[in-house]
Amino acid sequence: MIRVAVVDDEPLARSGVLSRLRAEPDVTVVAECHDGHALATLRRAEVDVAFVDVQMPGLSGLDALAAIPVAERPLAILLTAHDSFALRAFELNAIDYLLKPIDDERFAEAIDRARRQLGHTVTSSWPERFSIRIGTRLSFVEAADITWIEADGDYAALHVSGQRHLLRETLTTLSRKLDPARFLRVHRSAIVRVDQVAEFQPRPNRDAVLRLRDGTTLRASRTYIGALLAALHQRTHS
Template identity: 60%
Template sequence: MIRVAVIDDEPLARSGVIARLAAHADIELVGEYADGASALQGLRAKTPDLAFVDVQMPGMTGLEVLAALPAHQRPMAILLTAYDNFAVRAFELHAIDYLLKPIDDDRFAEALDRAREARSFRRRESALVGGPATGPKSARPAYLSRFVVRVGRRVAFVDIAEVEWIEADGDYATLHAGASAYLLRESLSRLSRQLDPAHFIRVHRSTIVRIDRVAELQPLSNRDALLRLRDGTPLRASRTYIGPLLERLKGLGDAVRY
């Protein structure tokens, strides 16, 4: 069973979500809350697996409720909102989806399916690290598994495995995934701390690359290096980052020439 809480200051909106949930046999409603303060208290006490959270509420907003909880205590969240401009912030708080009001039944079912998949993944991950957590997983950093980017008025999801390299663009970053490029509202310095170092490495103050996409490295006279990715993209590696880069590339064997 998936234990669910519903948080919305509008009684009709709450009852609409609850009515939809009643059609799913694997859902158990453990709480409903009309304001942020009571929701925060209820989430701490009931520890639901999933919460449907209204973004805009008087006093404490839905996003503030989620942000007030430590990451290891925060339930999966599906955001309820009349506007789409909260989407990126929502996913920074690890919300798995958001639904625009008035809620569409098909989108509601899709979001619930996504919650089921996410819960299944979390259970498998918990089993791999030795069972359910009893506190914060301080020894296991939570690295990004996907990016959330705006494409016009839409929000797109880019899987981390699709990204080949990332370049700084002022206070933003551009993700390069095949022939596509996505602008992300995030600095390269912050991104470098959120990416799994087993897969990504910074090679320049303005560039991060996925290590297994590097096909060739050519030293330059100023001790910098020219990288060539598997798709032929040339990138410059600064001498400041050459040492760690060479250490990481050793495991690629003949795939890299130096």
């Protein structure tokens, strides 16, 4: 069972997170806090994951996390209406960064990411290849060769060396099967292999444009930018 704390000074916001967590059968809420001072007292021995509002009166969520010794700090999923805190969040090893109002699908992805970090996932290994049916013929695509993936109705289009291969699987289903250390969703209709991102260009509307190593340009939605920046930051400092 994953032990979760919800830390937010706004009762309505806390209620929204709590209602979503109640739908997760392997999650139990062990603490509900309304300020950063309460968060600073939490330790990983009692709490596995903390959903933390960044901006709170008195002591901010980021300052409260920083006050907890690294070895005792719970995994943190940050909640905020702004994305300007992302860099410091990743320095504190936050595993995800959810923008308010919270998107249900992104919330589910954040919980899945916590499960993987804690070793609670049932996935013992990530697929290394995919079989593509073309008429009566089967061809095989190595996961390590995929640059990015786009949604195409009930299919996912795998982009490999300039070629496009259709896999009969929705992007949402496929995203849960891929190794999150290598592949991340950046838009409702796109997944990228993280090591293929060559350039990140923020846009005025808080979305971003990605340039991949093969020259492909993709739009990254602000909803997914937090997790992408966290992954890029980890790759740079690993």
